[in-house]
Amino acid sequence: MENVKVGIIGIGNMGSSHSLYLNNGEVPGAVLTAVCDQNPERLKWAKETLGENIQMFDNTESFFEFGDIDAVIVATPHYDHPPLAIKALQKGIHVLVEKPVGVFTKNVRELNEVAEKSGKVFGIMFNQRTNPLYQKLRDLVQSGELGEIKRTNWIITDWYRSQSYYDSGGWRATWAGEGGGVLANQDPHQLDLWQWTSGLMPKRVRAFCGFGKFHNIEVEDDVTAYVEYENGATGVFVTSTGDAPGTNRYEISGDRGKLVVEDGKLTFWRLRQSEREFNREYKGGFGEPECWKIDIPIKGEATQHKGITTNWVNAILHGTELLGPGEEGIKGLEISNAIHLSAWTDDWVDLPINEDLFYSKLQEKIKTSTFKKNIVADRTLNIQGTH
Structure with missing residues (x-):
């Protein structure tokens, strides 16, 4: 060929x-x-x-x-x-x-x-996986430069959408038309990058969603999710289409420091000594490991x-x-499904999720959706x- x-x-x-x-x-x-x-x-x-x-x-x-x-x-x-x-x-x-x-x-x-x-x-x-910024972030994590991950935090609220945006198509922001709101429409890239760069999938999720909190829509436009990982690390994912101005800040904290992505820049707050080592060895009362702020150079362009x-x-x-x-698309989607299911059931959700339960809950939403085409x-x- x-x-x-x-x-x-x-x-x-x-x-x-x-x-x-x-x-x-x-x-x-x-x-x-x-x-x-x-x-x-x-x-x-x-x-x-x-x-x-x-x-x-x-x-x-x-x-x-x-x-x-x-x-x-x-x-x-x-x-x-x-x-x-x-x-x-x-x-x-x-x-x-x-x-x-x-x-x-x-x-x-x-x-x-x-x-x-x-x-x-x-x-x-x-x-977004072509973005050298996220590629370098992933490299620093996967190479062990950051040490074992303790925490991930992503505030991604710079998705502001007006009511007129949602009114522009009857399928928009409906369970039958899109199958979700900010998680399904705006955030698939971030949900993918969250697990791709950190190398971690949550083991359980507790989430809170505002459905039509800031707009006249039936799906979520405001989300706060707390996750726990197998290694004991925790994470928070906050997203919304109702914040103006919004924020896009992603942090990964580890034993060797903290990586921050914001305003198109990657900053490494690098500890000279492992925090766990310092904690065991330091005897001076108040104190903390020496830390260097490093602006990581990013080469190349996102194609x-x-x-x-x-x-x-x-x-x-x-x-x-x-x-x-394509097979990796299910990872971010499972996090999204877990967030929805946690909000719908007002409870913790373990991963892998109960797919049959999620599907039945989604069908209930579709039946009452305002979008009623034969599709x-x-x-x-x-x-x-x-x-």
């Missing part, structure tokens, strides 16, 4: 962006050959913008049957990601799915099983969505290791792009 023939399902905001850089030849070894969307206006845009050489489809059945494709990017609403990805993989097509990988882990686990058996390249659009797509294409053509393996019954019908 000299080139990968790529099709896109869903050409809304994200899908159209992918189509443009692919059609412009900005991903070596990839050729855009087909797009699929049930919205006639989006297909009209595709024809006018991408050219008549691109195959146009208004349903996935025809797309998979007649599309001249080796690989597909799934850029539809959240619920449709797993069923469409499964369908593609079963037909021998490589898959790159937009974040989040899905809404509930029960069907994402099925997707992962299908992907493993398929032998095809399955990636997820975790474009974002195009970088993930390029990496995925290289994995197909050359066996390059994926930066965003609730048959998600695969909803192939328009997310806008």
